[in-house]
Structure formats: structure tokens, C-alpha cells
Amino acid sequence: MTEKTKSGRRRFLLGGLGISGALILGWGVLPPRQRLKGSQTLPVHEGEIALNGWIRIAADGQVGVAMHRSEMGQGIHTALQMLVAEELDVPLSSVTPFAAPVDKIYGNMAMLADGLPFHPDDDGVLKRVAQWMTLKTARELGLQVTGGSSSVKDAWQPLREAGATARAMLLAAAAQRWQVQPGECTTQAGQVLHSSGKQLSYGELAATAVNMQPSHIQLKKPADFRLIGTPQPRREAGLKVNGKAQFGIDAHPPGLLYAALSLTPVIGGKPKSWNSKAVLAKPGVKQVVDLTTAAGEHGYAGLAVVADSYWAARQALPALATEWDAGPHSQLSSAKVFAELAEKLEQESGFTYYERGDVAAGFASKQVAKMITAEYRAPFLAHAAMEPINCTAQWKDGQLDLWVSTQVPSVAVAVAASMLNIASEKIQLHMCYLGGGFGRRLEVDMIRQAVAIARQTEGRPVKLVWSREEDTAHDMYRPAALARFTAALDAQGQVLAYLNRSASGSVTHQVLQRSFGVPGAGPDKTTAEGEFDHAYALPHQKTSHVIVPTPVPLGYWRSVGHSHNAFFKESFIDELAAAAQQPPLEFRRQLLAQQPRHLEVLNAAVEKAGAVPAGRAHGLAIHRSFGSIVAQVVEVSIEAKQIKVHKVVCAIDCGIAVNPAGIAQQMESAVIFALSAALYGEITIEQGRVMQSNFHDYAVLRMNEAPLVETVIIPSAEAPEGVGEPGVPPLAPALASAVFQLTGQRLRSLPLKLG
Template identity: 70%
Template sequence: MTEEKKSGRRRFILGGLGVAGALIVGWGFMPPRQRLHGAHDLPVDQNEIALNGWIKIAKDGMVTVALHKSEMGQGIHTALQMLVAEELDVAMSQIKTMAAPIDKIYGNVAMLADGLPFHPDDNGTIKHIAQWMTSKTARELGLQVTGGSSSVKDAWLPMREAGAAARAMLVAAAAKEWSVPVGECLTENGVVLHSSGKKLSYGELAAKAVESQPGLVSLKDPKNFRIIGRPQARTDTTAKVNGTAQFGIDAHPEGMVYAALKLSPTIGGKIKRIDAKSALAMANVLNVIDLSKSLDDRSVSGVAVVAKSYWEARKAIGAVVVDWDAGVHSQLSSETVFKELAQKLDAEAGFTYYQQGDAEAMLVSKAATKTISAEYRAPFLAHATMEPMNCTAQFKNGQLELWVSTQVPSIAVDVAAKLARISAEKVHLNMCFLGGGFGRRLEVDMVLQAVAIAMQTNGLPVKLIWSREEDMAHDMYRPAAMARFNAALDDKGNVVAYQNKSASGSVTHQVLQRTFGVPGAGPDKTTAEGEFDMPYQFANQKISHVIVPTPVPLGYWRSVGHSHNAFFKESFIDELAHAAGKTPVSLRRELLSNNRRHLVVLDAAMNKAGQAPEGRAHGIALHRSFGSIVAQVAEVSVQNGQIRVHKVVCVVDCGIAVNPNIITQQMESAIVFGLSAALHGEITIKEGKVTQSNFHDYAVLRMNETPQIEVEIIKSAEPPEGIGEPGVPPIAPAVANAVFALTGQRLRSLPLKLA
């Protein structure tokens, strides 16, 4: 690594220390925290024995696994059961599940470690030290988070180790019972076997296994996997089909009342006066609550109405008259946002995330016989989950109970306890299925609001439900972003300089302040991910980013910065190929000569796609995010001036494919999600207000627009990587590149619209 690159990396680490960095330094020298046994034993009934913090076994042999990740349609509960079933040697049908309690052993380590801003090709000492210290810090924090496509990656070792350790304890107990060596015992489908014909079920052995000394515990060699790597049916499907699955909005504790909201129509607006007389006079209306008096500035200012039914609450909230102070952002618009991004790109150098050679000098050198410049932009986007924001809360006798769909159960408990002024031990969380997350349920605003309301309902449980209109207008949006590229080619069509500078707000800065009260400072890797950590090899390159603070609330949106940075980068690579007189695939192959895994994925996608039919064109995009490499080929036509995507070929290398069925489903889901944004998605702001209100003006992909999707998974022996988000980033540039191949129009703004 050059001294310049080392220097930049040190500046990032030092510049981003702040409070989190101080914790890393402080905790970095503490002993590693194990992830097998929690601070408290798993709760059991009289027929169950807990063998560790993840697994308990009943007398009938049924295994219960504690699941620490949120199920939001991505199939993670099935994948986690597979990890335990493989190492414990039980059939999937022998497993039941429970929500993991709040405990540090379930904290997400992989997500925080992956958040460091290192280039994939960087294997230096600084990187290894930073990852080691960050992983130790993550264990101490113990944040239970489902996000960053990290669930399987994070659980890969601890849940397999839990299964292997439990199996070893059971085998040791059987060996002791039979007075035989442990090595003579085998396991199969929940039974310990001996060559003599003796056998004991796990249920019969569980009580004795707790007292056994298993000795060295080893994990299976992947070549011996019987469950991992083979398609498995999702274990949550039946409950979701027959209606027994409990989503947050399904909670219905005895005596429950309902709450509806009216939030400030302008960003940063405040309440001046409330007239609730008409609402309070309506039948079955119990209360009108000024939330601005109950919450701090982490919540949008607003009013809640509590009534005996949701429809009555909705009618009553419409009758509440609020005089609003529009605030200092009343003239904010999408135009002013992009104007500021452009101004900052003009005026500021930004933070350099990666630099090699001297791109600036090469751009004006004699070798640069042709230069190419381009500017790209992407709008704010809403999460628009099918299940709108909701939370049910009951505050009674100094105890708080929550029923909520959340990606951050430990954080939800902590913030709820703080608001209620009780200890976290007095908060009971009922984890529910999520009717969509996409990062929106990493936020806890709906939890804080529900708790604030519940503290004024005299012990009655209250279910807060946001309307779709409030949900759309008060999201935590994907940032609006702008990127500029400058590149130079020599007389042989080789890229001799590559420069990329982008600008956007910082999601991480806002989330730290909003959720933890910690001021965001320094660089934010998510702003430039997908740009600085790309696989293409340019001898002279510089990738930087300018953070432009914004009053618009920002949040993590499925694939975060990759979602728009892949569009910027992969579209410009296509522009470079055209300028060099090369095909988009041939240029990529040249730039990937030292990245075999990327080349395999690229070639597989092209081979699978074949030739585009007459009247249609193919566009290619290749992108690595969350550890996985995805190539997509979009087959596109133009019909009546509209872009029509007929087919998408998707090839993914995600390491070991734990459940190929779920991986295929996730790629299909991501393509549909990404196409919705690519063709339709846009949140616009005018006079400080979000102009969209529902799906009529914030469209998602319709059935008749959905393309045929073919997915191929590259076989790999590498550890599993992320899968929930990597299918999103390549689809927009693949479509845009196909449009250029078909029409000659270069589309540099999202959503994609033909001139």
C-alpha cells in the first residue's frame, strides 16, 4: 500500500473516532466475549432443558432454537434453523423457534465490522487491527440488529457452534451412560447411536447432557453438509398463508385501544396551537395528546388521538385543528437540495476514500488523448413497506410491554425504557413478523410515540397505526445524491485516469444523533460505498465524497449507498467503454483481470443471457455489495416512449449458498424492488413538504411490468456473505445501459425517463 493510501486510511479512522472510537479503544483490550452462553439461561418449561443460549430440548426430542434476527420476508428464520439443524444432526421438522431474549450474545458483530471503510483488496495491518477491535467492541455493545445483509454471515459461526456444542454434550452423555468411548458414537435425526445397536434420543439425554463434559467441539467440514447448501422449504410459509403469523399490526392484547397521528406537514415544523374540541366530542374518543410535549427532538412534532377503534381514531384525528409553525425549512425543495449538492461539489474537495497513482495529473497529461465527464443524480426515496409503521404498548404498574415489528429489538427496549424512566429489565418485548423492513424498521420513532401515548392511557394497551399518508410523508428517506466523473483515455483506448466525486447527506450521522443522541462526525462509509471499493483496476484513480448536511430525515434504505452509487459507477463504466470503442463487457473484463470471482460472475451472466431478440437490447451491470458479487443483464425495449424490461438474468456469488431457494427469492425480490425505484421511485419536496402521499403518486412495480427473472448461483466454498440487498444495486444501471444500447440516449438521472 502506498503511503498516501495509508495516510488516508489513518485519517478516516482518527477522524471518525468520536464517541464510538473511544469505545473501540477502551474495549479493544478487553477479553473476547463468548457468544454461546447468555447472561441468563433461556426460559424453559418443566419438560425442557437449555443446553446453551441458543438451544433447548424437550423430553419428546423437539428442539427449540432462539432466533435473534427479524423475519421481514427474507426467509432468515429458515436459514438460521438450518445452521443449527446441520451441526446438531436433527431434521428441520424437529425444530421449533422462539424469539431470542435481549442479551449481548445475540448482538450483531458482522454488521459493525463490515462498516469499516476499507477497500476489498486492502490486506494491511491497519485493516486487520481495526476489524479486530471493532468486532470486540460489537460484542460488548451487543446490539441486536437485523440489517446490512449480515444475518447469516453473523450467525454462521455462533449458531453452528451452538449446535455442535449441544451435539457434543449429548454424545458425551450417551457415551457415559453406555461406558463407551465418545468416538464410537454417532448421531442422526435427533438420536445418538452406537455400533452395538444401542440408541438414545436427544430428549432422553438432555438432562444428563447438561452435566457432561464434551471436550473439544469441532464444526462439520462443508463437504459433509446434509442440510446447508440444499434447497429447504421456508418454515414460516404455512403460518403466513393460514393467517396465524403475528405481525406487529396483528397485536391485540385485552382492553386495547387505538391511536392515530397527525404529524407536522413541513420538515421541522412545530405545533403552535391545538383545537381538539370537535375531536373530543366524538363518540368513543378517549384522549388527544400533544406528542411534542412528551418526546424530545428525535420525533417529528405531532398530535395523537386515542379512541376505542382505529376508524374512530382516524375520523377524530381529521377533526383536530392544528396551527403549525412551518419552521425554517418551509422553502426547502428538491431543486434547492440538488443546487446545494452541485455547489458543494464545486467548492469542496471532500474526503478521499481511495486513491492510487495521480488521476488529477493524468487527466491533463499528454497521454490523455480523450477526456470524458459526466454528472449523475438520484432522488430521495421512501421505504414504503406494505405494513405501515405501528407499535402496541402498555404501561402499567411500572412495567412496559411492547408488541412491535422491529429490526432493532435491543435498541427499541433501551429507548422505550429511557422514555418511560424505568430499567430495561422492566420492558417486555413481543417480537412480531415484519410486513417489510428495508431499513425503515431500524428506526424507533413509532416505538417512542406508542410509549408516550401509552403513558397517558391509564394502563390500557394502545395500538398506534400510521396512515399510509403519514408513512409516506414522514419516512426516513434514502438520500438524494449527485456524482461527477472525469476520466481520460490514451490513443489505444486504455483508461489512464479515473476520478469520481459524489455528494449527499449522511445517513449514519443522522441515525447516531436521532437514535443515540451522539453527534455524527467525520466520514461515513455508506455515502461512498460501491464507488471507492469497486473491483475495477485503474492505475490512476481518486474517489471522494462530500457530506452535505440536510434537514430531510435520512435512513438506511435497502442496499444504502450501493443503491445509487452502483447506478452512477456502472453507467459511467458503460460510457467509458463507448468512448474507448469497446464493448461494455470487454472493457469490464480488462479492468477485472486480477479479480477472478468477478470475472466468473460476469461471464456466467453473459453466457446465460445469450443474444437479445430483435427490437430489444441488453444492458450489463456488475456490482459487489455486502460481500456478494452480482451481475445482471437486463433485456429492454422501448414501447410507446416507455421503457419496458422483459427479462433479467442475475448471477450471484455469495460464498456458500446456505439455502439456494431463499437466495433465488431474495434476488427476485431485490430486482423487483430495485426496478420500482429505477422506473418510478422519487420523493420530491416542495415548500418544505413531501409531495407524495400514497401509491398513486409513489408507484411500485405492477405485475404487468415485472420481467421474467432467471437466477444462477455460483458454487463456492467461501464463507457466506450478504444476500438481502446485493440484488438491488445492479438493476438500475443494467436497464439504463440497455436503453443506451437501444436508443443512444444516456440516462443519467433516476428514475429513468426517456427524453
């Protein structure tokens, strides 16, 4: 590693200290704070006993487990319940989930630590110190966030400790009652057993156990797991089938009003004049609310019509006859965005995320036989979650109730409290299931809007619902990105030097400003992740990124930077294999010779895919993201000049597979999500306006287009890593590889379109 790389990382860390340095220096020498007990006692129902900040036990032995992460279809509630049930020795059927309150012990530490821009193979002192400081900062911040494929990874230790501690307390309670040593007792299926034949249920012991303070807590070894590692059906599936599951859009408190939106058609615009009188004359209409001040930084200004039904509110919108102030971005276009990205790449060196060896010397070597260059592009993308954006709010008697599908409950409460200038204790957050998130519900714009409207409804609750058209045209989009590669090969096809430079806007900079009021500055790992942190053994390499600020609202999109950077990197590796006159598989095997876990995943995917049928081709890609390694083999044909995907084999090493059934479901979900983007996904901007509005012009994969997906889970004893997002990045490059083999066309822009 060169000194230049180290200096770049120091600049990053010092930039972070500029924001949180006072906090870090103030308590950085102290030991980490515990995550077992919250700042307040865990809420309980009559007859229940809370044993710690995660677990409560009822008299009938039913175990309540606090769900501190949002269930948005990824099956996380099932996995989290499994962690507790394993260590507590109870059947999964006896566990009941409930929404965790807002408390710092539920903060997501792993996600923030994963945001550091270090190479995965780096084990240096600087990285360890930075991770330690970041984890401590995360513990103090206590942000309850579901994102970054971090839920199981973050909960792996505290939830198991909560279960093991509760089990030890119950053992101690039984031993005290029987006047024996705790070591003489065992647990099984929610019972404490003694060798004499005595037994007591957890429900019978809970009231005594709450006063026990066991001195030694022992977590199970993986070899002793009975539940973890076994495929389990989704525990909330029944509620979704019978209609009892409560999503945000299902909220229906008494006296409910409804609000429909009309947002600025031009990015950065705002309403200038409108006809409130005409709208108020419409049947059922109660109010017109100006939401301009609720838009905040990088948000959308607009108007809301409040009525006694959503239909009445929607039907009244045209009567607003709004005249819009287009603002400063009325000439913005996708073409201009990409032109600026290209210009900045020419003018600026950007931030170097990783550098090894001497790239300039590699390019100047006399051994160079070929120079390969390529440029890749990826467009803005919308999230297109199935449940429309919504939020229900009631502001009454100095108290706020919020019903919302959100990935950031603690941020939602903080933002609402700030808007109303009240303490967070005055807010009751009713957590709901999410009908898809993909990063869109990391945002709090819908909460700002709903609270702003509720302030004017005289105590009545109001449900704000975005139309699909407003959602598509007013999203927080995945950034448009441009990447350039140059590589030198010797006569034997060995890579001598590798240069990767890219440019895009920064999601993190915008989110910090939009959600926390903190100006974004310095490098943003998400812009270059998937490019600088690859596992290929390249002797001279350098990866840098130029952040190009944009007025287009940007947000985290499933797998974030990996979603397009994997396409860039893996596609270029394919181009290098072709230039070296080697099969893509063998070329990768050589470059991954010192990466046994990568090789195992790659070989497993290829073996499972088997022989390619006549008239079709196999494309492959391998990518590490969120700690997990995923290889995919995509089986493709060309029919009537259209790309058709028949089958995708997906192999994953995600560490210990807590719920193999859930992992397979997430790989299938990721393939469909990624394939939709690879074939169709594109948000285009003209004259400051988003051109797409609904699924007719922002398509997602239809059922008849969905391929067979086969998942291979690599056995592992390593701690769990991410699952929800890692299945997305390899799909597009594997698909492009197969298309090249069939047609000879090298598709370098997303979505993939045959010429």
C-alpha cells in the first residue's frame, strides 16, 4: 500500500472528526456502552415481565421480542426472532414480535462502521482504530436504521446476548427456588429442567428471574445451534395472506382525513399562485396546505388538498390551477448531467479510495502489449416500491401520533419533534410493515409533509398518500454515474496496470443535509464502493472518484453504489479477459487465486449452472458487497432482437446462514429487482422535469419475464454478513457478458439495449 493511499484515508478520517470529533474525543477512551438495557424499562402488557431491553415473558411462557428493524418484505423479523429463540431455548412458535421503542440500544452500529472507505483485505492499525471509533460513535448516536444489509450482522451479538442473559436469569431463578446450583439445571423448549425430574416453565419463573444477576453469560457455539441454520417460513406471512398485516397505508384512526399531493413538476421549483377558493368549493374538501417550507434541502415543494376521502382530494387537485415558479433548474437534462460528469473527470483527479503499486510505471513498462480503455454509464433510477409513499399523522393536545412505514424510526421521531418544537417523548410512533423500501423509506419527506398538514387539521388525523405518478417523478434517485477504465496487458494476457476513475453525485452528502441538517463534505464511500474494494490481484491499480454535486435529489437505492459499480468493474474484467484471449471464468480464477472464499462461490455457481443449452449463452459475474460474496451465472437467449433471461444461478457466502429459506428468497428478490433495472430502469430528465410517471414508462419485470432462480448457500462458520442487497450487483454484468457472447455487442450503458 502506498503512502499516498494512507494520506487519503487520513484526510477522510480527519474530515469525519470535523463533524463528530468533539463527541469522539470526549468519550473515546471509555469502554463501549452496553446494549442490553435501554434508557427506559421495556414496555410490557399486563402479566408480562421484561427481563432486559429486548425480551419480555408472559405468564403463559410466550416470549415477546423487540423488533428494532423494519420488516419490508426481506424477512428480517423471522431472522431476529430466531437469534433470541436459539439462545433462550424456546420454540420459534412461542415467540411474539413487537415494535421496539425508540432507544439508543437499538441503534445500528454495523451499518455506520461499514461506511468506512477501507479495502476489505486491509487489516491495518488505521482501519481498526477507525472502526473502533465509528462503532462507539454509532452507539452514542443510536440511529435506528434498517439499511445497508446490516440487520442480522448488527443484531448477531446483542440479540443473542439478550437471549442468553435471559436464559441465565431463568436458570438462576429456578435454582434458587429448588435450592440447587444453576449448573445442575438445563433448559429446553421454554422450560427449566433439573436432573431430579423437576421442571418449571419460563412463565412461572419470570417474576423471580427479573431480580437475578447472573455473573457469567455463555453464548452457544455454532456446533450447538438447533434453530439457527435451519430453513424457517416467514413468521409474518400468515398475516399478509389473511389481510391482518398492518402497512402504513392501512392506518385508519377515528375521524380520519385524507391528503393528496401536487408537487412541483420542475426540480427545485415551487408553487407561485393557486386557486384555493375553487378547490374549497369541491365536495368534501377541507383545506389546501402549502408544503413549500416542509420541503427542506433537496426536497420537493408543492401543495396538498385535504378532504374527507382520498378520492375527493385527488379529484380536487386540477382545480388548484397552480402557476409554478420553475426555479433555477428548468434547463436541467440527463444529457447535461452526463456532460458535466465527463467534464469533471477531465478536470479533477478526485479522491483516491485505493492505490497499490505504481500505475504510471505499470503503463510505461516495456512489457505492455495491449492498452484497453472503456467508458460505462448508469442512469438515475427510482425505487418504485409497491406500497405508495404515505404517512398518517395526528397532532392533538400537544401530542403527535405517527403511523408510517419507515426504515428510520428514530430519525422520523427526531424530525417530527423538531418541526413541532416538542420533546420526542410527546410522539407516539406506530410502526407498520413496509410494502417495499429499497432505500426510499430511509427518507423522511413524507413525514415532514404529513406533520405540516396535521398542524392545520384541528386535531383530526390525516393520511397523506402519494400517487404513483408523484412518487415516480419526485423520488430520491440513485445517482447517474460515469466510469472510465484503462488497463495494460502483457503478451501473455497478464494485467500490468489498472486505472479506474468515476464520477457521480453523492447520496450521503444530500442525505446528511436533508435528514440531519448537516452539510455533506469529504469523500463518500458509496460513490466508489464496488470499484475500489474488489478482490482481484492486480499488481498496479488505482481507483478514484469525483463527486459532482447535482440538484437532482439523490437517495440510497438497493445496494447503493455497488448496484452500478459492479456493472462497470465486472464488465471491464470481461473486456480484459477477451483482450487476453481467455474465457471470463478462467481469467477470474487466475485473478482470485489468493481468495479461497471467492473461488468457492464462483465455482459453486458455475457447477450448479451446468452446461449451457443450444442457442443460449452463460454470462457470469462475482462481486463482494455488504460483507457477502455473490456469484451469478445468467442463462440468456436473444428472441426477436430482445434479451430473454431463462435462468439465474446465484451462489452466496454470507457467513453463517441464520435462515437459509429467507436467504434464498432474498436472492430471488434481488435478481428480479436487478433484472428490472438492467433491462428497463432509466429515469430521464428534460427541462428540469422527470419524464417517467408510472409503470407504463418505468417498467418492472412482469411475471412472464421472470427467470428461474436457483440459490446455492456456501456453508460457513464466519459471523453473518449482509443478504438483502448483495444479490443485486452481479446481475447486470453477468447479463451483459452473456449478451456479448451471443451477439458480439459490448453493452456499456444501462439499461442494456441491443443495437
